[in-house]
Amino acid sequence: MKVGLFVTCLVDLVRPGIGFAALGLLEGAGCEVVVPEAQTCCGQPGYNSGAREVSQALARKVLAEFRDCDYVVAPSGSCSGQVKVHYVDDLFRDAPERAEFERLAARWYELSDFLVNVLKIESLPGRIEGEVTYHDSCAGLREIGIKAQPRELLKRAGARIHEMNECEKCCGFGGTFSVKLGDISTRMAANKCANIRATGVKTIAGGDLGCLLNIEGRLRREGDMETRVVHYAELISTDKHG
Amino acid sequence: MQVQSMFFKRTASEKLNDALLQRNMANLKSKFVDGRARAITEIEDWEEIRTHAAALRDRTIANLDAYLVEFERNATRRGARVHWAQTAADACRIAVEIAQANGVRKVTKSKSMVSEEVNLNERLEEAGIQVVETDLGEYILQLAQEPPSHIVAPAIHKSKEQVADLFEAAHHKPRSTDIPALTQEAREALREHFLTADMGISGANFVIAETGTTLTVTNEGNADMVTTVPRIHCVITGIEKVIPTLEDFATLIRLLPRSAIGQGIANYLTLTTGVKGEGDLDGPEQTHVILVDAGRTRLVGSDMQAMLRCIRCGACMNHCPVYQNVGGHAYGWVYPGPMGSVLTPVYVGIENAGDLPNAATFCGECQVVCPVKIPLPDLMRKLREQQFETKQRPFGERLALNAWAFMARRPRLYAAFTRIASRIGAWMGGRDKLIHSLPGIDGWTKGRDMPAPAGKTFRELYRERRPSPQPSRKGEGA
Numbered sequence: 001m002k003v004g005l006f007v008t009c010l011v012d013l014v015r016p017g018i019g020f021a022a023l024g025l026l027e028g029a030g031c032e033v034v035v036p037e038a039q040t041c042c043g044q045p046g047y048n049s050g051a052r053e054v055s056q057a058l059a060r061k062v063l064a065e066f067r068d069c070d071y072v073v074a075p076s077g078s079c080s081g082q083v084k085v086h087y088v089d090d091l092f093r094d095a096p097e098r099a100e101f102e103r104l105a106a107r108w109y110e111l112s113d114f115l116v117n118v119l120k121i122e123s124l125p126g127r128i129e130g131e132v133t134y135h136d137s138c139a140g141l142r143e144i145g146i147k148a149q150p151r152e153l154l155k156r157a158g159a160r161i162h163e164m165n166e167c168e169k170c171c172g173f174g175g176t177f178s179v180k181l182g183d184i185s186t187r188m189a190a191n192k193c194a195n196i197r198a199t200g201v202k203t204i205a206g207g208d209l210g211c212l213l214n215i216e217g218r219l220r221r222e223g224d225m226e227t228r229v230v231h232y233a234e235l236i237s238t239d240k241h242g
Numbered sequence: 243m244q245v246q247s248m249f250f251k252r253t254a255s256e257k258l259n260d261a262l263l264q265r266n267m268a269n270l271k272s273k274f275v276d277g278r279a280r281a282i283t284e285i286e287d288w289e290e291i292r293t294h295a296a297a298l299r300d301r302t303i304a305n306l307d308a309y310l311v312e313f314e315r316n317a318t319r320r321g322a323r324v325h326w327a328q329t330a331a332d333a334c335r336i337a338v339e340i341a342q343a344n345g346v347r348k349v350t351k352s353k354s355m356v357s358e359e360v361n362l363n364e365r366l367e368e369a370g371i372q373v374v375e376t377d378l379g380e381y382i383l384q385l386a387q388e389p390p391s392h393i394v395a396p397a398i399h400k401s402k403e404q405v406a407d408l409f410e411a412a413h414h415k416p417r418s419t420d421i422p423a424l425t426q427e428a429r430e431a432l433r434e435h436f437l438t439a440d441m442g443i444s445g446a447n448f449v450i451a452e453t454g455t456t457l458t459v460t461n462e463g464n465a466d467m468v469t470t471v472p473r474i475h476c477v478i479t480g481i482e483k484v485i486p487t488l489e490d491f492a493t494l495i496r497l498l499p500r501s502a503i504g505q506g507i508a509n510y511l512t513l514t515t516g517v518k519g520e521g522d523l524d525g526p527e528q529t530h531v532i533l534v535d536a537g538r539t540r541l542v543g544s545d546m547q548a549m550l551r552c553i554r555c556g557a558c559m560n561h562c563p564v565y566q567n568v569g570g571h572a573y574g575w576v577y578p579g580p581m582g583s584v585l586t587p588v589y590v591g592i593e594n595a596g597d598l599p600n601a602a603t604f605c606g607e608c609q610v611v612c613p614v615k616i617p618l619p620d621l622m623r624k625l626r627e628q629q630f631e632t633k634q635r636p637f638g639e640r641l642a643l644n645a646w647a648f649m650a651r652r653p654r655l656y657a658a659f660t661r662i663a664s665r666i667g668a669w670m671g672g673r674d675k676l677i678h679s680l681p682g683i684d685g686w687t688k689g690r691d692m693p694a695p696a697g698k699t700f701r702e703l704y705r706e707r708r709p710s711p712q713p714s715r716k717g718e719g720a
């Protein structure tokens with residue numbers, strides 16, 4: 001089974017460890033993983049800023065890079081939503097390439113969804129001690145239905161999930177929104193941090209690095225240097241390189 | 243009202259620091275969000291009804307001309323007069339003319355967002371006509387001389403203490419903060435107006451083509467007083483409110499109060515058809531229906547057409563994390579929240595709407611709760627496309643976006659850039675691996691740190707760890 005790993009631009013630049021955790025999990029489960037070196041970005045930042053043509057160009061680039069994979073896996077719900085929903089329903093809705101993008105979308109999985117529902121893996125290398133609270137990222141949750149899968153993995157790795165209030169509420173990241181309307185974005189992050197703090201849990205996990213940077217950035221600014229903000233892949237994998 | 247949407251960003255920041263507003267807005271969640279969540283569980287096939295309603299609205303909009311003419315025919319048959327207003331100014335002119343032709347000196351109004359949209363109160367007052375808002379929220383705001391901040395709960399931004407102050411000044415009675423007492427005070431003040439008004443003006447939640455009926459959905463019963471007691475009843479509403487049949491109303495009413503306020507049914511559903519008939523004890527001698535276009539027909543056939551499905555329940559704003567935090571006034575025009583971020587640019591011009599299409603994280607909650615499945619994030623994104631294509635975004639933002647786009651399509655350049663960025667970022671992060679300020683994007687660092695990059699990109703590390711020339715390697719477990 002040839003699985004393409006779409007690293008995502010944020011993971012590549014800011015926290016490569018998430019990419020290696022994903023790689024380790026996939027290889028550990030017996031997948032032949034390819035990581036096309038020319039990959040950059042799914043185009044979402046441009047798409048959501050109104051730069052439609054650029055996002056179409058980047059979508060074609062993604063398609064070309066992963067065309068010959070049986071599956072493509074990304075450690076991100078929002079990039080996966082971009083590919084599975086927006087490429088097909090919007091960017092190439094009336095284009096001749098639509099069928100090709102539909103095929104790409106059908107083979108494309110968010111990491112936890114792939115591990116739970118395709119590979120159906122039972123045992124995980126990582127052992128988690130104690131409680132984890134989980135933030136549902138919006139695009140993963142509402143566009144492609146990522147909700148139970150990461151929790152399932154965390155539980156299988158030994159974690160107890162302690163849900164926070166409003167775990168499905170947006171953290172305020174929203175891509176370029178976080179910079180364009182920084183004050184509102186910060187308030188939303190602060191609300192999220194208050195809900196995290198109320199749990200008393202010292203590990204907050206999520207599935208999208210953008211949200212995690214936003215949450216961690218706010219926690220640290222509020223003086224919390226202790227709470228760990230991690231991608232669930234980092235917790236369930238033993239591969240902590242990078 | 244005057245469009246202030248271009249100041250959204252600044253006003254929103256002020257609202258975030260308005261402690262009283264922040265406290266008052268907390269009611270929104272407990273009342274409307276939790277209420278809706280409970281109410282929709284009463285209906286087993288909620289999602290199917292949404293789908294059905296969306297299709298019903300689409301079909302109606304696609305045949306808007308035919309249904310509107312059918313409505314006119316049937317309303318006229320029952321003695322009403324239908325007026326067509328192409329612009330906001332036309333709508334006001336027609337209403338003022340009706341009032342003047344009948345010597346109207348006092349008007350009672352039940353809630354109408356379209357009347358806010360066209361500035362009807364101002365025009366009537368300019369013509370020397372007294373206007374009394376009778377919806378409790380609207381009455382409060384008329385005393386406060388403020389526009390509504392929500393389309394269903396116009397005074398949601400006010401506390402009972404603020405209302406008590408307003409009532410004390412207006413009614414000259416001892417100040418009370420007891421809500422039933424305040425409501426009673428408003429009733430007493432309004433009673434006289436109900437009985438002495440020459441004309442009642444109402445909006446319409448729907449307009450039914452097959453019967454020529456206009457109808458209002460309210461909780462206070464004031465609409466009944468407005469539509470029944472005065473000798474003239476004037477309805478002002480948007481042309482998109484038309485629905486084909488009473489049966490369709492039965493469908494939509496299952497969705498509307500549940501989505502809006504978490505109620506299975508509103509306290510009053512007031513259906514008004516024609517004028518007072520022979521033998522009727524109550525009812526107006528004249529009924530006028532002003533059907534307002536004011537930009538709506540422009541949406542038909544455009545990529546914004548889905549917005550015309552809107553049944554004005556307010557669920558999108560109730561659930562919007564941006565609206566929840568900044569309130570409705572920040573949006574700067576009549577319609578706030580996600581639906582307003584679409585309607586404002588399309589009705590008053592995108593060049594006057596400033597940041598509104600960008601006032602969303604695209605979290606998608608609005609689309610999930612919309613009873614008629616309007617893809618609000620998609621519509622906002624299309625508006626962003628218009629702004630980008632016509633260079634309506636700030637220069638710095640466009641420059642950054644274009645630079646990113648240029649590099650993202652050139653993998654080698656991109657790799658070189660990210661390599662440098664990762665190192666600079668790691669250096670900036672220092673020992674605690676946190677960047678405290680980023681020149682140029684202080685929107686982030688004003689209230690948050692930026693966790694620093696690792697110093698090397700995934701791409702680099704992957705090459706180091708997997709030095710083989712071929713891009714792939716057999717997994718260890720295979």
